[in-house]
Amino acid sequence: MSGSRILTIARLELTQRLRSVGWYVLLGIFVVLLLGITALSFLIFSNNELPGAGVFSIIVNFVLLLVVLVSPTLSGNAINGDRDAATLAPIQVTAATTGDIMLGKLLAAVATGCAFLLIAVPFLAAGMLGGGVTPGMFFVSLLVLLAETIVVAAMGVGLSGLIARPLFSIAATYLVVAALVIGTLIAFGLGGAALRTEFTQQERMWDESGEPICDEWQEYTYEQPRFDLVWGFLAANPFVVLADATPTPFVDGYPQDLFGQVKYGVRITQVRPEPQRWDPCEAGGPQTSPTPEEQMRGTAPSWFVGLGIQLVIAGGLFAGAWSRTRTPARRLPPGTRIA
Template sequence: MSAARILTIARLELIQRLRSVGWYVLLGVFVVLLLGITALSFLIFSNSDLPGAGVFSIIVNFVLLLVVLVSPTLSGNAINGDRDAATLAPVQVTAATTGDIMVGKLLAAVATGCAFLLIAVPFLAAGMVGGGVTPGMLFVSLLVLLAEIVVVAAMGVGLSGLIARPLFSIAATYLAVAALVIGTLIAFALGGAAIRTDVTHYERPWDDSTGEPVCDSWEEYTYEQPRFDYVWGFLAANPFVVLADATPTTFDDGYPQDLFGQIKYGVRMAQLPPGSERWDACAGGFESTPTPEERMRGTVPSWFVGLGIQLVIAGALFAGAWGRTRTPARRLPPGTRIA
């Protein structure tokens, strides 16, 4: 592979996009949506002591949402779109190798996604003004967003090389992204509900004559509860869980002040097996429980596992497309246009 040829192919891809009016309209809509989300976020957290933490987390999650919605369209027809337009074969007969073409297409798709990320940086900086956001949070969240852009772009380019029709490859890319974003949640909910266990609840009995609890005895009740601790791993590959779990959390008296921490706390709590509950009316209620910050310290981060799963899926699709695009081709799908 040659860096010069890779950059040339990426530049040609970007020039084609920059000539499209729809590209600028898409960027304009993106800016308008970010302005609205930022303004609404400041209104929501206006009464908070650290409004910046909440505003920043909402903006970052919104940027990730737009990235996973837009990137499949920009990368899902990178290979088969050129083949359908009869512009791929002329490039393949030049000095450009298959690796040059694949990496150049991927680089162009990543650069396109990074354009949205660069536009979002001023809005992220505005979220930091409200306090509660450290430079480490900004740096880590940008790195995770960049990693997700690369993953989705690689999946789109890979599927565009494996599927002959551009429309089908774009739809398949959306389905793959939906499997990570929505499918993991469905698998987690259904899997946890299907596996249940008995949990015992203890509480003080009540004296009907006095209306006071009897403090020298206990009553127990048994009921079923889902075992989400067996299936919480499905959430690890979710892009929003990866983002929340990797980004440092801001706490106030042990409780998260941003959306990152709330998502992270929910996932970490799913790791814990259900245990018995003890309601002591004589002592004022439930026994003391750890704060969310203390709970998180006793659980295991999962963002690196989820990101690894995403990279394996994207890498497998990209490698498959690499083999399908290699010339001379031994076998092509029926009806594939060559030149």
């Protein structure tokens, strides 16, 4: 492999896209959407003491949403699209190796996604001006967005090399992304509802005047869903990876942005449910509940596991496409165009 050949292939790929008017229309729509989201976010959090944290988290999640929606279209036909247009074979007979072609296509897809990230930086900086956003939050969120851009681009390029038809490879890329974004939520919900444990609840009896009868208990059993056994499904979700990796600002123990709220919701599912018991006859009254910050201290971060799962999937698809694109080819799918 050669760095110069990889850059040449990436430049050729980007040149074709820059000549398209639709590319600039897409960027313009992206800017308009960001302007609207930023303005609405400031209105939503205008009553907060530090509105920047909420605005920043909404913008970052919106950028990630557009990345997972747009990247499959831009990378899902990188290999088979050139094969259909009869432009892949002329490159394969040059000094460019299969690795040069694959990495050049991947670099072009990542650069396309990074264009959206660069456009979003001024809007993220505007969120920082509202306060509540640390430099660590800013850079970590950008790194996660870049990592997700690379992962989705690798999936798209990989499937474009494994599937002969561009339309099917783009659709397959969307299905894989949908499995990570929506499928993980479905698996978590159905899995937690299917796995149940029977608990026994104890309560004091109450007399007609509403006073507890301290020498008598009432017991009843119920089934509790065990989401603590399936919370790992959420680890591979791109939005959970983003929220869990980004540092969370707390005020009086409560998260002040969307990242922290998502992180708290995911982390709390790790805790095994226990029967709740409050004895009104005990001295001291009800116990004070711990804050979300205190509850999250006893849980484990999951972003690196989720990102690892995504990298394994993307790497497997990319390696399969690398093998399928290698020349001379021993076997090609029926109807595949060679030159």
